[in-house]
Amino acid sequence: MxxxxxxxxxxxxxGPTMGFTLLYVSLIVLIPLSAIFxxxxxxxxxxxxxxxxEPRVVASYRLSLLTSLAAAGIxxxxxxxxxxxxxxxxxxxxxxxxGLVDLPFALPTAIxxxxxxxxxxxxxxxxxxxxxxxxxxxxxxxxxxxxxxxxGLPFVVRTVQPVLQTLNKEVEEAASSLGATPAxxxxxxxxxxxxxxxxxGFVLAxxxxxxxxxxxxxxSGNMPFKTEIAPLIIMTKLEQFDYEGAAxxxxxxxxxxxxxxxxxNGFQTHWENRRSKWRGVH
Numbered sequence: 001m002x003x004x005x006x007x008x009x010x011x012x013x014x015g016p017t018m019g020f021t022l023l024y025v026s027l028i029v030l031i032p033l034s035a036i037f038x039x040x041x042x043x044x045x046x047x048x049x050x051x052x053x054e055p056r057v058v059a060s061y062r063l064s065l066l067t068s069l070a071a072a073g074i075x076x077x078x079x080x081x082x083x084x085x086x087x088x089x090x091x092x093x094x095x096x097x098x099g100l101v102d103l104p105f106a107l108p109t110a111i112x113x114x115x116x117x118x119x120x121x122x123x124x125x126x127x128x129x130x131x132x133x134x135x136x137x138x139x140x141x142x143x144x145x146x147x148x149x150x151x152g153l154p155f156v157v158r159t160v161q162p163v164l165q166t167l168n169k170e171v172e173e174a175a176s177s178l179g180a181t182p183a184x185x186x187x188x189x190x191x192x193x194x195x196x197x198x199x200x201g202f203v204l205a206x207x208x209x210x211x212x213x214x215x216x217x218x219x220s221g222n223m224p225f226k227t228e229i230a231p232l233i234i235m236t237k238l239e240q241f242d243y244e245g246a247a248x249x250x251x252x253x254x255x256x257x258x259x260x261x262x263x264x265n266g267f268q269t270h271w272e273n274r275r276s277k278w279r280g281v282h
Contacts (some may be wrong), residue, residue: 039247051248059229061252067229068140068209071148075205078200079156086157087164099186101158104151109214116147117219139221144229147215152205159201164196196271203264207257 040048049056086098104112120127120137137143167190175185188272191198213231220227230253237246 008143013047018034033254036247036250039244040251043244044249047244049246051245052252056224056228057230057233057249059163060228060233063144063228064210064230064253065150066257067144068206070145070151071209072206074145074149075152075156076202079153079201079205080160080198082153083157083160083164087161101154104127109212110150110218110264112150112213113147113218116143116150116215120146138219139223139227141219141227143219144197144227147219148209148212151212152209155204155208156198156201159204160194160197162204163197167193170202196268198268203260206258210257211253 031146043051080227082101086094086101117124117138119125120130120140120143122131122136124138130137136141137146171183172187175189176182180188211231213229213235216229217232220229220232222228222232230249234249234253237243237249
């Protein structure tokens with residue numbers, strides 16, 4: 001078996017730049033995350049298990065996971081659609097629409113939460129039209145999903161958009177000339193190229209939604225076992241000076257995010273290897 005050799009870059013400065021990179025990542029990411037782990041260890045296994053399996057905490061996990069999955073799924077559908085329109089069509093106001101996609105990045109999440117709550121309360125601009133049909137958005141899981149959809153859309157659009165821009169349109173034209181319908185061209189030619197970016201956008205939107213607090217705390221109503229999300233549980237424990245309990249719940253959320261990152265990296269590696277083999281055969 002041949003041993004892998006390090007590829008030496010022709011550009012100088014690998015050592016210093018790698019050193020600064022590791023230092024920066026350690027200070028900004030690794031050390032703060034390790035502090036959560038160390039704080040959690042102070043509880044002991046039995047106390048840790050009692051905290052993270054408390055019925056109220058488990059209900060918050062379930063709500064956060066389900067609403068985050070729903071919001072990320074919605075964002076995948078409409079995020080790909082928005083990215084497609086922005087890349088493939090030219091129309092008046094295109095640059096304005098492109099800029100509006102990034103608005104959730106720039107807007108403080110608390111302001112977004114207040115705005116959404118005022119819109120969807122029974123006497124709000126949109127809520128008053130839904131109320132006669134018995135549709136309650138504010139202070140329900142639906143409202144939480146709406147808020148998480150709002151903050152997660154840019155992650156899908158900005159992940160898919162560059163890939164769409166680099167796609168070779170001649171392949172689509174060739175598929176069309178061979179008799180493929182628009183639907184067949186999209187699902188058999190375009191979608192396989194977009195799939196890694198779509199999955200990445202989904203995971204980014206899901207991870208962002210999983211830890212969202214500011215935009216959700218206003219529209220959720222914060223009712224235990226009904227609309228109380230996991231980040232709110234953490235904030236409640238911090239306000240009660242239960243730092244170990246807050247760290248335990250945060251550790252579980254961190255573990256979920258870490259598992260997601262591993263899964264998406266594994267999927268991307270598998271998909272790239274599969275595409276490379278297919279290209280090698282053909």
